[in-house]
Amino acid sequence: MVLVLNEEQRMVKETAEGFFAEHAPVGQLRKLRDSHDPDGFDRGLWAKMAEMGFAGVAIPEQYGGAGLGMVAAGLIQEAIGRNLSLSPFLSASVLAATAIAKAGSDEQKAALLPKIASAELIVALAADEKPRHQPHFVAARAESSGNGFRLTGAKPFVLDGHVADRLIVAARTSGEEGAPAGITLFLVDPKAAGVSVKRRAMVDSRNAAEIALEGVQVDGADVLGGIGEGFATLEAALDVGRACLAAEMLGVSGQSFDATVDYLKNREQFGVKIGSFQALQHRAAHLFCEMELARSATLKALTALDEGDARAPFFVALAKAKAGDVCRLATNEAVQMHGGIGMTDEFDIGFYMKRARAAQETFGDTAFQADRVARLLNY
Amino acid sequence: MMDETPELQAFRAETRAWLEANCPEEMRQPVQGDGDICWGGRKWRFQSEAQRLWLERMAARGWTVPQWPRAYGGGGLSKDEARILAQEMRRLKARPPLSSFGIWMLGPALLKYGNEAQKQAHLPKIARGEIRWCQGYSEPGAGSDLASLRTSALPDGDEYVVNGSKIWTSYADQADWIFCLVRTDPVAPKHLGISFLLFDMESPGVSTSPIKLISGYSPFCQTFFDDVRVPQENLVGTAGKGWDIAKYLLTHEREMIGDMGSLGRESMHQIAKRSIGTGRDGRLKDGVLRADIVRHEIDSYAFALTMERVKDEAKAGQGVGALSSMLKYAGTELNKQRRELLMSISGSDGLSWEGEGPEEGDLAREWLRSRANSIEGGTSEVQLNIIAKRVLGLPGA
DSSP states (O other), X not given: OOSSOOHHHHHHHHHHHHXXXXXXXXXXXXXXXXXXXXXXXXXXXXXXXXXXXXXXXXXXXXXXXXXXXXXXXXXXXXXXXXXXXXXXXXXXXXXXXXXXXXXXXXXXXXXXXXXXXXXXXXXXXXXXXXXXXXXXXXXXXXXXXXXXXXXXXXXEEEETGGGOSEEEEEEESSSOTTOSTTEEEEEEXXXXXXEEEEEEEOTTOOEEEEEEEEEEEEEGGGEESSTTBHHHHHHHHHHHHHHHHHHHHHHHHHHHHHHHHHHHHHOEETTEEGGXXXXXXXXXXXXXXXXXXXXXHHHHHHHHHHXXXXXXXXXXXXXXXXXXXXXXXXHHHHHHHHGGGGGOSSSTHHHXXXXXXXXXXXXXXXXXXXXXXXXXXXX | OTTOOHHHHHHHHHXXXXXXXXXXXXXXXXXXXXXXXXXOSTTOXXXXXXXXXXXXXXXHTTTTSTTSOGGGXXXXXXXXXHHHHHHHHHHTTOOOSOOOHIIIIIHHXXXXXXXXXXXXXXXXXXXXXXXXXXXXXXXXXXXXXXXXXXXXXXXXXXXXXXXXXXXXXXXXXXXXXXXXXXXXXXXXXXXXXXXXXXXXXXXXXXXXXXXXXXXXXXXXXXXXXXXXXXXXXXXXXXXXXXXXXXXXXXXXXXXXXXXXXXXXXXXXXXXXXXXXXXXXXXXXXXXXXXXXXXXXXXXXXXXXXXXXXXXHHHHTTOOOTTHXXXXXXXXXXXXXXXXXXXXXXXXXGGGOOSOSSTTTTHHHHHHHHHGGGGTTTSOHHHHHHHIIIIISOOOOO
């Protein structure tokens, strides 16, 4: 497939850009943060996202989704990045939907996917256990018990965990702590006995929770996929999430860059626009080139996922590594070029730098992805 | 190729058969040295009969310049047909039959700006490799500030009299003709007094001397013009409008130089494995260098994907402005970084300057040669200026 958006995708892009700018601009994030909103996102917005077809963008049509694939999901996530819009899109529509569609039984798919698409059900992924992403490190245990399993363990970083109606928990049914084999995925009700959910306040004002499982009883029917075979599903879901995070970072970079170029054209010092200074011009031009490189890598990753290309993991790692680096540069340059005002809470640019950092850390930063690239290139 | 029309499928089959029958075996071997690709011209000495034959056969079909009109020695192929020809040549590992500044630079400029007589006079000879061209742009006093050039061409009867000097004229000592930026109006504002003039390097008053570079190569010359008389009909376009042609040509040149960033990834891998070695986990033993290499690989792939995206977008009628500047900047910086890394990876092996093997000294010389990538065709800083001004719309100083 070619690296250019088709008619349908261009429409998704246009619609999403307009939608988030109108219904969930960065001011909404500020309001939710300042009011210490218990949900941390606007449920009305999430419902509208379902009406627009966004919540089920990548869910197959037979399960109530739009079946538009990952390029379209990436375009939505990029618009989210531009506006720093808050919603459970990444956890429910991207991560959980991918895991369920890949590994779920027909009953599970029919029960869960339509409700994700209609925003009736928030499903969150409880996988990471280490502060630095290490997906195959799973110490949480699942022991046979009755007609199912008893889960015990800790998941300190679950995106949207405190608003989730259902969790996908990675726990070990066999094998050593760090081994990919022996990981099994379970659908867990967060209201079940033994589950405790503690909301975490994050630097980017996003929703995340620390979740502890103390002998939580789950039914055998709530295993997602094969026993001991959860890692492949987890990796597939994570890769889709990583590619969408790369897309989000394009949006974060793009918006902070546009705001910065605007500022360079308007701010005067020494009696001239500061954008006439070559020291700033060159840095802005360099950043522009870098953002174009990140855009190509990200589009390739999303396209490869849609095509089921065997090299998709390589392109995903490439995209997240590059987009992460570029996003860090873009937001840091934005604050620097805005000068003192860039350091104030009143001005929006700081929100972008905070989100850049969090998005980079989520599901493997540039160093993590670069190491994957190196291994896949056989270095 | 499932979506190819029956016509294109037939063209592919026909092309494949013709190439297989007509491309000599020697011309399917990997390119090793400078002489392996024919640059043509009156002074060219064919390395082999096969090289001569390959050029002659391809030129007879117009396939040295597949997309130029047939009337000027081209193949008259559509974009799709040209793509198929290129694919089929790659499939056979066929060498390009001819490479030259005439093909890449002057040809496109003449097709756009030349008059009928000029096209008839020059394009077929470029296509057949009979005349080799060089480019007279930079001057000792006009580098990044190219438009301040001072080589003058003053009218005298039905001729211009050219005086001045050009520098960094690639392969001027081997070229037959020069396309040259000259000042025909000494009083007009600097961009407006420039014209685009063609003349024979054998004209009385032309002399060249090669410049030896840090790489030990001498691909560049300084060229001197001392009362060189050129017929006025050799002026391309309108007098005083040469800067437009110059800019158009520079765009082609930048794309060409920028493209080098995406070449030759394989050898880095081979050299690294051999020179550094791998540990029991299969990873390169030097962790710091491994990180440097992979950062570079990430950028190389992102750049190659950008080239791919740019081509796809152009086909779809979309695209970003000042693209050539972006690609030139990113591509050349990447190539320089790559050459620097190859030197690091190779250690003392990379320090060889000359020796018995045909490739001895190549690493060091290519490393040094690549330093010019971000200077020639407009420095990296000039490219950043162009992006700041034309894409970002930042104000002038």
